[in-house]
Amino acid sequence: MADTALHHDTSHGHSSTGLSNNKLGMWLFLGSECLLFGGLISTYMLYRGRVGTGPRPGNVYDIPFTSVSSFVLLMSSLTMVLAVAAAQKRDDRGTNLWLVVTALLGSTFVGGQVYEFTAMYHEGLGFTTSLFGSSFYTLTGFHGVHVTLGVIMLLSVVAMNRKNEISGNKSEVVELVGLYWHFVDIVWIIIFTLVYLIPA
């Protein structure tokens, strides 16, 4: 009887798949997100050459600038790994520190995107200027919203961790946010390659 109960007590990882409910759920959610970005990327690829009378992609992209902000976002994955490692060692100070650093790097990326959007707008590429403009802002905007939500999640975990209010397995909560964060990073690698590096 104790065994049957343990079987259902997934907080200690005794589940049929060996993954906790939360982690399996997060993986499934990320699987679904792939299709979301798949749809947005397809729309952009279809429309990137349809510039109408507005600027062409090559005229508005500042590749050196975006490369730097991409590098910042990639580095945030490294600090996220350090946060998860600290959480697994039950090092609260280290966890909070690396989570805050990750959030700062993420915010830097979002700030860069805001700057980039503003610059592009001044160069004549508005949301409704052309199909290229609409699909570009939609795709990168959705990604930017994902990063922003990630930053909010990171800071919320830090705030809850400081007050010791995380219910359940703390290192797993950090790891789940980390899974999401790495996913958003990987999507950016794809977007950066397809949108910025490959000429239309």
Place this chain on the structure above:
Amino acid sequence: MAIIEQPAPVGAPELPAPATPTRTFGALRRPVATTGWKSWLFTVDHKKLGLMYGAMAMFFFIVGGIEAVLIRMQLAAPNGKVLSADVYNQMFTMHATTMVFLFVMPMAAAFANYFIPLQIGARDVAFPRINAFGFWCVLAGGIVVNLSWFLGGAADGGWFMYAPNSGPVFSPSHGVDFWALGLQIAGIASLTGAINLIVTVLNMRAPGMSLMKMPVFTWLITVVQFLLLFAVPVITVALFLLSFQRNFGATFFDVSAGADPLLWQHLFWIFGHPEVYILILPSFGIISEVLPVFAKKPLFGYPFVVFSGAAIGFVGWGVWAHHMFASGLGPVSVAVFSIATMAIAIPTGVKIVNWTMTLWGGKLKFTAAMHFAVGLIILFTIGGLSGVTHSVAPSDTQQTDTYYIVAHFHYVLFGGAIFGLFSGFYYWWPKMFGKQLNEKLGKANFWFMVIGMNMTFGPMHILGLQGQPRRMYVWTEARAGEGFFNLGFWNRIASLGSLILSFGVLLFLINVWKTARSKERAPLDPWDARTLEWMTASPPKEHNFDAIPTVHHLDEFFHRKYAQDPVTHEMTQVATAEDILREQEANADAHIHMPSPSYWPILLAAGLPFVALGLIYSIPVAIVGGLIIVLSMFGWALEPSTAPESDFDPPASGDGTKELAPLG
């Protein structure tokens, strides 16, 4: 409703354990009501949510049915005056939207929610609060979509909302905005529900229940959840693009601005074709439970049914463009999708063969549930065959946008999906309510529905092949033709059929009402069933099972009741359902911790319609909605899903405290 229960034998008075929340999470203390409306509003119990899904879906079934009858009344006579052309467009759009998104999908979710934890021997789903959130999202979405009726007119572009019909030129009212945002909200429920049920099935099966010992219903629902998981985000993208076009001036689907009109069609049907299987597979699962029980035989070729279901799930992703044969895709695409469409008929045919072979040589018992199950096999086969005629592209280009298509998808959706759901009502009613629906009325219900449905949709084959366009709002005697092919005659028959069909549905509602009033209790195992959900009380206790069963066989419950006689090799009964339940109660787990009710799921979902209405009318309202959402999320994150022990009075203590889902 007791939040924490110590299992009591059947018949003993049930005393709710009082609970006193000691802490505030976010702004609110945990709800504690165990009876009354509050216990439903804030519940996270999968069975209560299942019933709520069912009640909501039934309401929308009636709404969608009234819309259908109005359509048929408009076409019942030449120069129909029941509806104007504009209202007619809204009517068929909302009929399809309601039936697909607000009836068949939530009703399948009702059965899935109620029975999957029971069928796999679990005490609840993996994420009970997300489950509650899902229900409130569908309800909110349904309300938003239907609000448009009262705020300037509903969506009128057809349920697949092709451009340019969805654009502001052809659809100037806010109907399409309500439609897009409402479906977006309902889509959240599909996505969270899919994640929830997949995790439940993969992680929380009773000991011994390997994947190939799972009931077929659970299997096919799992396939459906994977389809939803990957199909919903695609429609999400499409709906976002549509909303951006209508509200923010983008031109994603505006051909005059250089857009590609096929983009919407591709996005919609990449979602829309898997959606077809999302609608039908739950019903396939239901009758795969019903047929073996009433044939007194195990399902013929269980692995074939399971794997053909999974095959449908895979191939279902490669056939979407058969909805677009008339759009000029080019010969290669048309050939590929044509062949893929023919191929998907194979796993479907496998199922038909398996069901037929299950019946073959069985001791058939024609209950109402069995009537509907057999009805599904026959009607779905007719609809499937007319579907194969669409897969032949040259033939399809003749049939596109005619009533022949309408006939086809009503045979598979009404004759298939809805007959399966009705079979499920009659089969599982005693389990859900402890009372049996009246069999005589049930059979009358079946015959009226089957005659009505064939009268309504059968003539549409003829109408369609004669060329009656799918969305024609009026016909005239002068152009109706003569003799056997007189369009007026067949339109009248179809309209008469729709009334007979409606009367059949009315008989079901009367049956429900009479059963609810009757005091007669159903036996514990009225059908001599085979699967785990029948191994508990009817209706099940809040924690489902006093002791989680260990599974050794496919059809575990049957194998506990019957054993092979060593001499005659006949299966003979060795135990009754009552014996098995008594044994379980005697070995009950001591303290079972169930997830506690919560305010946050309903509050979080309540913020969504404000965002939708705000986006349409005034941004400050959307901001208020956004604030409700953000605050609810934080309240949710801070509140553990199971209340701490100290909250219970008397506090639960001692060994054997069982927890269910620790987070979520």
